[in-house]
Amino acid sequence: MPDIYGILDVARRALLTQQRAIDVTGQNIANVNTPGYSRQTVNMETCEPISFLPGQIGTGVRAAEIRRIYDRFLGTQINTENQNSGRWEAQKSSLERVEIIFDESSGYGLNQAMSEFWNAWQDLANNPTGHTERVTLLSKSETMADTFNKTYSDLQQIQKDSDSNITGAIDEINPIAQQIADLNQKISEVEVNGEHANDYRDKRDLLLKQLSSLIDISSFEDDDGKVTVLVGKGKALVENNSSWNLSTQTNASGLHDIVWEDSDGNTVDITSDISAGKIKGWLEVRDTTVPDYLSRLDTLAGAIISQVNTLHSSGYGLDGSTGNDFFSGSSASDIAVDSNIVSDVNTIAAAGSSGGVPGDNSNAIAIADLQNQLLMSSNTATFDDYYNSLVSDVGVAVQEATTTFDHQSLMVTQLDNYRQSVSGVNLDEEMVNLIKYQHAYEAAAKLISTLDNMMNYLMDTI
Amino acid sequence: MRVTNKQMTDFIINNLSKQNEALQRLQIIVSSGKRINKPSDDPIGMAKVLDYRKTISSVDQYRRNIVQGKTWLNVTETALGEIQALLNQAKNIAVDQSSGELDTRSEAAEEVKHIYDQVLQLANTKSGNSYLFAGHDTQTAPFSRDSSYNATYSGDSGDIQIIVGENVKVTINADGNESFTGSGLTNGVSIFDTLRDLIIGLENSDTQAGTTQISNQIASLQDGADQIQNARAGRAAAFTRLDTTDNQLAKFKLNVENMLSGTEGADIEKAIVELNAQQTAYQTSLATAARILQPSLIQFLG
Numbered sequence: 155m156p157d158i159y160g161i162l163d164v165a166r167r168a169l170l171t172q173q174r175a176i177d178v179t180g181q182n183i184a185n186v187n188t189p190g191y192s193r194q195t196v197n198m199e200t201c202e203p204i205s206f207l208p209g210q211i212g213t214g215v216r217a218a219e220i221r222r223i224y225d226r227f228l229g230t231q232i233n234t235e236n237q238n239s240g241r242w243e244a245q246k247s248s249l250e251r252v253e254i255i256f257d258e259s260s261g262y263g264l265n266q267a268m269s270e271f272w273n274a275w276q277d278l279a280n281n282p283t284g285h286t287e288r289v290t291l292l293s294k295s296e297t298m299a300d301t302f303n304k305t306y307s308d309l310q311q312i313q314k315d316s317d318s319n320i321t322g323a324i325d326e327i328n329p330i331a332q333q334i335a336d337l338n339q340k341i342s343e344v345e346v347n348g349e350h351a352n353d354y355r356d357k358r359d360l361l362l363k364q365l366s367s368l369i370d371i372s373s374f375e376d377d378d379g380k381v382t383v384l385v386g387k388g389k390a391l392v393e394n395n396s397s398w399n400l401s402t403q404t405n406a407s408g409l410h411d412i413v414w415e416d417s418d419g420n421t422v423d424i425t426s427d428i429s430a431g432k433i434k435g436w437l438e439v440r441d442t443t444v445p446d447y448l449s450r451l452d453t454l455a456g457a458i459i460s461q462v463n464t465l466h467s468s469g470y471g472l473d474g475s476t477g478n479d480f481f482s483g484s485s486a487s488d489i490a491v492d493s494n495i496v497s498d499v500n501t502i503a504a505a506g507s508s509g510g511v512p513g514d515n516s517n518a519i520a521i522a523d524l525q526n527q528l529l530m531s532s533n534t535a536t537f538d539d540y541y542n543s544l545v546s547d548v549g550v551a552v553q554e555a556t557t558t559f560d561h562q563s564l565m566v567t568q569l570d571n572y573r574q575s576v577s578g579v580n581l582d583e584e585m586v587n588l589i590k591y592q593h594a595y596e597a598a599a600k601l602i603s604t605l606d607n608m609m610n611y612l613m614d615t616i
Numbered sequence: 617m618r619v620t621n622k623q624m625t626d627f628i629i630n631n632l633s634k635q636n637e638a639l640q641r642l643q644i645i646v647s648s649g650k651r652i653n654k655p656s657d658d659p660i661g662m663a664k665v666l667d668y669r670k671t672i673s674s675v676d677q678y679r680r681n682i683v684q685g686k687t688w689l690n691v692t693e694t695a696l697g698e699i700q701a702l703l704n705q706a707k708n709i710a711v712d713q714s715s716g717e718l719d720t721r722s723e724a725a726e727e728v729k730h731i732y733d734q735v736l737q738l739a740n741t742k743s744g745n746s747y748l749f750a751g752h753d754t755q756t757a758p759f760s761r762d763s764s765y766n767a768t769y770s771g772d773s774g775d776i777q778i779i780v781g782e783n784v785k786v787t788i789n790a791d792g793n794e795s796f797t798g799s800g801l802t803n804g805v806s807i808f809d810t811l812r813d814l815i816i817g818l819e820n821s822d823t824q825a826g827t828t829q830i831s832n833q834i835a836s837l838q839d840g841a842d843q844i845q846n847a848r849a850g851r852a853a854a855f856t857r858l859d860t861t862d863n864q865l866a867k868f869k870l871n872v873e874n875m876l877s878g879t880e881g882a883d884i885e886k887a888i889v890e891l892n893a894q895q896t897a898y899q900t901s902l903a904t905a906a907r908i909l910q911p912s913l914i915q916f917l918g
Contacts, residue, residue: 257655292882545662
């Protein structure tokens with residue numbers, strides 16, 4: 155039966171509920187800039203009414219629940235796009251470094267070095283007995299060989315850097331998986347009581363997002379609110395309250411394969427099962443793109459070495475020597491001017507016959523002519539063509555990575571934007587709410603003082 | 617759509633960074649004057665640029681080769697010209713002496729000996745450190761004589777070529793053996809033998825027989841001079857060819873340079889206009905950001 159104390163109770167509950175709402179508003183304001191935070195709201199509802207004459211009478215308000223406002227499908231979508239964006243981001247940043255190695259725009263790359271090398275042979279042809287021409291040729295040849303060596307080792311460095319990026323990412327993944335497993339535990343503990351683990355869920359969503367930028371994951375939530383995370387074609391990374399570790403193993407080429415460890419410590423290689431995320435981008439650079447460039451450099455250097463050596467060893471040096479190689483080595487990494495040539499430039503074979511020494515320049519001319527012969531790509535391209543197309547391909551790869559990354563990151567930005575639009579905090583909105591709840595609080599307080607007056611009056615009358 | 621504070625700040629940050637990027641790109645274009653500053657700016661264009669650069673470098677080399685060739689040919693031409701003049705001088709002596717001026721024969725003999733040695737010296741002319749008429753044997757004087765004026769050739773018949781274009785070569789040396797001893801020529805004459813025989817005739821104590829010997833050399837001396845003339849003509853043709861090629865290469869290089877700057881060069885006016893527009897856009901964004909970020913309902917609540 156409602157009496158004056160009943161109304162006091164209504165006022166008390168109103169005070170508490172509005173205060174709770176102000177608490178939540180405060181939480182929203184405080185977290186306006188927190189990454190991954192979803193704004194929260196108090197759902198208020200009327201208390202159980204009492205039946206009385208002339209009809210049911212209300213018993214006030216209560217805070218039914220505190221919810222976060224979010225779109226559950228958006229999270230999955232963001233994670234999917236984030237995986238692709240991560241993959242291309244890793245490719246883009248690595249390939250941009252490759253591009254710097256092939257930076258021919260300033261004119262001091264391999265293209266220039268090769269031109270000067272062939273030109274030096276022509277200079278020698280103009281004066282086959284000239285010591286200056288021979289020394290110049292030697293130095294131009296060494297420059298070209300060094301440029302090959304340096305380009306090759308710079309590319310290898312990028313390969314190694316991608317590899318250490320991969321091992322670094324794996325080290326990053328394991329604690330994240332551990333945290334997700336912990337949060338699974340906490341969320342299920344909170345939610346078993348019918349509450350919403352808003353902040354824990356925000357935190358877990360953020361961790362999943364971080365994880366997805368590193369590696370492709372598939373995740374789903376069970377009825378207890380626990381999320382299962384799978385990597386590399388169905389290997390569990392997180393399940394219930396447990397997480398599994400990823401680690402790396404050194405493979406035959408000295409690089410690292412990614413393995414999944416089961417609870418007994420057995421390992422399964424999942425390197426080839428990874429299809430997105432930054433790790434995929436680095437894997438592609440490390441295992442596909444850079445090795446392709448390396449092998450093309452090797453092909454080019456190898457062809458120059460063998461073509462020049464074939465002609466050179468059939469020619470005759472100023473000292474009458476013949477059968478000498480001009481270059482030693484067989485690939486871009488080990489090309490060098492032969493030590494005989496370095497110690498005595500007179501062994502450079504400009505003459506085509508032993509009788510022709512010293513004035514015969516026919517062998518120097520023949521070697522200089524190699525520059526314009528179609529000796530590469532099944533006799534369809536010159537050395538220069540072959541190299542230029544390599545540079546061009548690097549440019550195309552960077553362009554592709556940049557365009558795709560820009561597109562992917564735009565999608566992520568837009569999805570994030572949409573998520574913000576749903577879940578983000580708007581301070582103006584919170585200010586309005588604050589005032590709204592403050593007024594309600596004041597009114598409830600007024601109700602109490604009114605009741606107080608009423609009771610005083612009643613007392614006085616007695 | 618609901619707009620939140622973080623959305624606004626993120627948006628401003630994104631926009632400003634994009635505009636900074638565009639500003640930087642334009643700045644690089646304007647300061648380098650190039651549209652292609654890295655392979656990814658235009659991969660196909662970059663390959664063309666490299667090809668043009670290689671072509672320009674080769675053309676420069678061909679033109680350096682031509683300068684060398686022309687020097688060689690100039691020296692050759694001077695030497696051959698002088699030899700021809702000396703032979704004509706010898707011929708005049710022979711003509712004079714064949715008409716019986718007996719009292720000047722010994723002076724004439726001395727003069728012809730002098731001519732002989734001059735021709736020999738000219739036949740051993742060097743360009744730089746190479747003998748011109750020695751074939752491939754450029755480090756050894758090709759002609760020498762013994763005390764009785766018998767000349768021997770110690771060079772070979774090797775060609776010396778220079779590269780003047782892709783797979784195009786020009787032979788620059790004149791074959792000394794051919795030009796001076798007539799070896800390998802139909803009806804070739806040996807200049808040195810002719811001069812030697814003239815000397816023998818002039819020195820012959822039997823003046824009657826000497827006169828016959830002298831007059832016998834007149835035709836040979838003319839043939840020798842013609843033979844040198846032929847060699848000169850051959851070198852002159854080579855020189856003309858080098859000259860023409862050089863002019864063509866100069867024009868070609870200009871064309872390639874035009875194509876190069878057309879491919880990699882930036883349209884500076886356009887880039888500067890774009891830079892200004894971008895700058896304005898950037899300033900506008902900054903001003904907008906300042907206006908958007910400032911106000912909040914808080915300021916209007918008492």
